[in-house]
Amino acid sequence: MIIPQLDLAGEYQQLRAEIDAAVQQVFLKGAFIDDEENAALEYELAEYIGAAEVICVNSGTDALLLSLKALEISAGDDVIVPAFTFFATAEAVSLAGARPCFADCAPGQYNIDADSVRQALTPRTKAVIAVHLFGQPVDLLPLQEFCASHNLWLIEDAAQAIGACYHDRGIGSFGITGAFSFYPTKNLGAFGDGGAIACSDPDLATRLRRLRNHGRQGRYQHSEIGFNSRLDELQAAILRVKLPYLDGWNAQRRQLAALYRQALQNTECDWPAVLEGTVSVHHQFVVTHPQRNALQLFLAEHNISTAVFYPIPCHCQPAFSESHPGISLPLAECLADQVLALPIYPALPPEAIRHIGELIQDFEQR
Numbered sequence: 226m227i228i229p230q231l232d233l234a235g236e237y238q239q240l241r242a243e244i245d246a247a248v249q250q251v252f253l254k255g256a257f258i259d260d261e262e263n264a265a266l267e268y269e270l271a272e273y274i275g276a277a278e279v280i281c282v283n284s285g286t287d288a289l290l291l292s293l294k295a296l297e298i299s300a301g302d303d304v305i306v307p308a309f310t311f312f313a314t315a316e317a318v319s320l321a322g323a324r325p326c327f328a329d330c331a332p333g334q335y336n337i338d339a340d341s342v343r344q345a346l347t348p349r350t351k352a353v354i355a356v357h358l359f360g361q362p363v364d365l366l367p368l369q370e371f372c373a374s375h376n377l378w379l380i381e382d383a384a385q386a387i388g389a390c391y392h393d394r395g396i397g398s399f400g401i402t403g404a405f406s407f408y409p410t411k412n413l414g415a416f417g418d419g420g421a422i423a424c425s426d427p428d429l430a431t432r433l434r435r436l437r438n439h440g441r442q443g444r445y446q447h448s449e450i451g452f453n454s455r456l457d458e459l460q461a462a463i464l465r466v467k468l469p470y471l472d473g474w475n476a477q478r479r480q481l482a483a484l485y486r487q488a489l490q491n492t493e494c495d496w497p498a499v500l501e502g503t504v505s506v507h508h509q510f511v512v513t514h515p516q517r518n519a520l521q522l523f524l525a526e527h528n529i530s531t532a533v534f535y536p537i538p539c540h541c542q543p544a545f546s547e548s549h550p551g552i553s554l555p556l557a558e559c560l561a562d563q564v565l566a567l568p569i570y571p572a573l574p575p576e577a578i579r580h581i582g583e584l585i586q587d588f589e590q591r
C-alpha cells in the first residue's frame with residue numbers, strides 16, 4: 226500500500242468540473258486583480274469565520290506582516306511568538322522591524338504556553354501572536370486576559386486552522402486580527418500562494434486594505450508606503466469553489482484523527498489531547514515518538530510518506546541564533562526531536578490508518 230503525505234491532485238480531480246468552470250469564467254471576463262471574485266470571497270470568508278471583515282492578501286506571511294504594520298509595530302518593539310511554529314510567524318515580526326521573543330510550548334501540547342508568554346514579557350512588548358498549530362486552537366482565554374491586563378495586541382496566526390472553533394466561535398475572530406494562509410497544502414488551499422486577514426475593527430480594516438495595495442487611497446494617490454499583496458482573481462475563484470466543502474473536509478479529518486488515536490493506542494506514539502471547548506481541524510496529525518528518525522525511515526521503507534514539522538524550533542534557526550543567543554526552551558526543543566506528521570487528508574482511506582498503526586507496532590516489536 227503506497228500512502229502519500231497528502232494528495233492535492235486527487236483533491237483537484239474531485240472538484241475538477243467546478244474549478245475549471247470558475248477559472249474559465251475569470252479568463253473570459255479578463256479581470257485578474259481586485260475584482261468581483263475577491264470581493265465575494267472576502268464576504269463569504271467573513272461570514273464563515275465570524276469576523277466583521279476579511280481582507281484577502283497574497284500569503285499568510287503577508288497577513289501577519291500587514292497586521293503588524295497596521296498596528297504600527299516596528300523597530301524597538303517586541304512581539305512574543307511561540308518557538309515551535311513555522312518560521313514565517315517569527316519572520317513576519319522581523320520583517321516589520323520588531324524583535325520576536327520566543328515562548329515555549331504548554332506541557333503536553335504543541336501550542337504556546339501562557340506561563341512562558343508571561344516570562345517573555347519585556348517593557349517593549351507590544352503584541353503576542355498565538356499560533357493555532359496543526360489546526361488545534363490555542364487556549365485563548367488566558368492569553369486574552371494576559372494581553373488585556375498588559376495592554377498588548379493579541380494577533381492570531383490561524384494559517385493552519387481555518388474552520389477550527391474555540392468555545393463555539395471561529396478561530397481568527399478573537400484577536401485584533403487573524404491571519405490565514407491558503408498555501409496549497411492548507412485545509413483550504415489555493416493553486417498558488419494566498420492569504421487573508423480577519424478583522425473586526427473598521428479603521429484597521431481600512432488601513433489593511435490600503436497597505437495591501439501600495440498604500441493607495443485613490444487610483445494614483447498613495448497616502449503611505451504599502452505593499453503589493455493582493456490575492457489574484459484566479460485564486461479567489463478557486464477558493465470560492467472550495468469553501469463550501471471545507472466543513473465536510475474538516476469533519477473527515479476529525480474522523481481520521483479519531484481512527485489514528487485508536488490505531489496507535491498500544492504504541493509508544495503520543496499526541497496532545499484536543500482541549501475541551503475547542504474543535505480542531507487536524508491540519509496535521511502529529512505524534513511524538515522516542516525513535517522518530519528510525520520510525521520515519523521504517524515507514525518510508527514501507528511506502529508511507531511522513532514529514533517532520535518542525536525539526537528546528539525558531540529560536541535555534543540560524544537566522545535567529547545570533548540575535549537570540551543562549552535561549553533554552555526545553556519543550557519546544559524536545560518536540561523538534563520527536564515529532565512526526567502522519568498522512569492526513571480528507572480522502573485518506575481508513576484502511577491506510579489501520580495499516581500505519583500495524584506498521585508502527587511492527588517497528589516497535591523488531
Ligand SMILES: Cc1ncc(COP(=O)(O)O)c(C=O)c1O
Nearest residue numbers: 284285286311313314384406408
Ligand atoms: C503557522 C504558519 N504561519 C504562517 C505561515 C505562512 O503562510 P504562507 O506560506 O501562506 O505565507 C504558515 C505557512 O505554512 C504557517 O504554517
